[in-house]
Amino acid sequence: MRKALLLLPLLLLACAPKKAEAPQAEAEPSRVQVRVVEARRGVLERAAQVAVTLQAERDSLVAAGASGRVQRTLPAGSRVAQGEGVVFLDPAPFQEALAQARLALAQAEANLERTKNQISGNRPALLAQLEAAKAQLDAARRRYEEGKALLAVGALAPLDLKTLEAQYQQAQSAYESAKEALDRLDRAEDLRLLELQVEAARLQVRQAERNLKEATIRAPFAGEVVEVYVKEGEFVGVGNRAFRLATTDRLLAKAYLPPEEAARLTPETRFLLRQSGQEVPARLLRKTDLPGQNRLVEVVLKPEAPLTPGPAEARYQEKVAEGILLPTLAVRAEEGQAVVYAVEGDRARRLPVRLLAQEGDKAAVEGLTEGTLVVYPVPEGLREGDLLEVVR
The missing domain is CATH 2.40.420.20 (conserved putative lor/sdh protein from methanococcus maripaludis s2 fold)
Incomplete structure (x- = not known):
């Protein structure tokens, strides 16, 4: 009896209705x-880079303008101003040539002056000679005409008429010579020839003066004498190189790029030149419009600080897009x-x-x-x- 009483609550609990379970929430999608x-x-x-060559902004091989013997030279490495002498030739031969040219000019001018004086004094005499020759010609013509009339009537021998004809021809020749002399005087042909000789002598003087100036071979611009090609005592001819002058303190960097790469460079492109561990900013100075024979475009950069002539490397940022x-x-x-x-x-x-x-x-x-x-x-x-x- 007691067991039955203990099982009763369990049976009642089992028979009791179950409560409805709460629905589960839907899972949120993953993010x-x-x-x-x-x-x-x-x-x-x-980042792009290209090999460049640093060269002097101006570089010139200066040649001799006159032939002569070298007297002295400045040493290589000398810095000179524009117009300063670098190679000096012996000036003595040039000074002698100038003196001779000036003497020749003085002689030509004297000859011209003497001829002018002679012309002014000779014209009256030539005019008088022409008038005398004309009078003699007229007289000879009359005698010759009279002789022909006398010969026709038998009053003159043929041999005498030949003599009158010869005198007439001689008088005519003398008249023509006198007339030609006066015409030549009026044309002043001899005077013009002497004037040309004076002009030629003046040219010789100017040439001698120029050669004397060329005895000193000067620097065409301010720079550094990189190399001297002649020595003291040597003979140098016209056109032979005497020395090399360069602006070593003003260098340009030259590079060669394909046309498509060079076209992307602008004045705003910033460059950095590297040489022997040294870095120097540079800017675009110019570039050629057309490729050269190597199908590359020459690009010239201007360094903003001193460098050394020779090879270097340029780095820059190239615009892609x-x-x-x-x-x-x-x-x-x-x-x-x-x-x-x-x-x-x-x-x-x-x-x-x-x-x-x-x-x-x-x-x-x-x-x-x-x-x-x-x-x-x-x-x-x-x-x-x-x-x-x-x-x-």
Whole structure:
């Protein structure tokens, strides 16, 4: 009896109706944790370098302008001003030649002056000779005409007429000579010849003066005497090189680039010249319009600090493209198309873009609005519409 009483509560509990269980909450979709980068417009550049040669801004081989024996020279390494003498020839032969030229000029001028005086005094005499010759010609003509008339009537022998004819011809020749002498005097032919001789003598004087100046071979511009090609006592001829002059304190860096690379260089491009551990900024001075025979364009740079003539290296940032700059890991290739994933609300949006260029860890693209938040790097398996959690 007592056992039955103990089991009764258990039976009642088992027969009691069960309460309804509460429904379980639905599981929230998982989110992909990503990092983002803001799209910004800019210029994609790459580091470039090219071998250059540092040369003097002005470099000249100066030749002798006159022939002579070298008397003395300045040593190589001398700094000279414009017009300063570097090589000095023996001036004595040039001074003697100038003295002779001046003497020849004085003689030519004296001859001209004497001839002018003679002409002014000879004209009356020549005119008188012409008048006398004309009178004699007229008399000889009359005698000859009378002789022919006498011969016709038999009053004169033929031999006598021949004598009268010869006298007439002789008088005519004398008249022509006198007339020619007066005409020549009036034309002043002898005077013009002497004037030409004076001009030639003056040219000789100017040439001798110029040769005397060329006895000192001077620097055409201020610079440093790099090398002297003649020695004291040697003979140097006209056109032979005497010394080399250069502006060693003003150098230019010359490089040769393919036309497409040279076209990307602008005055704003900054260069850095490296030589023997020294770095000096430089700027673009000029570049040729057309390639040379080597199909390369000459590019000339101007260093902003002193360097040494010789080889060096130029480094610069070369413009590759201009557009929206993104890390390369933010751009993915899908089905032959470059795409990025932007954050729109809390979901991923797939945006196709055009890849302009890629350099190192950066890429330049088009087709994206500046300021867009772009997933970077793109997680493996990310798709359009995936829920995102941006990790700052």
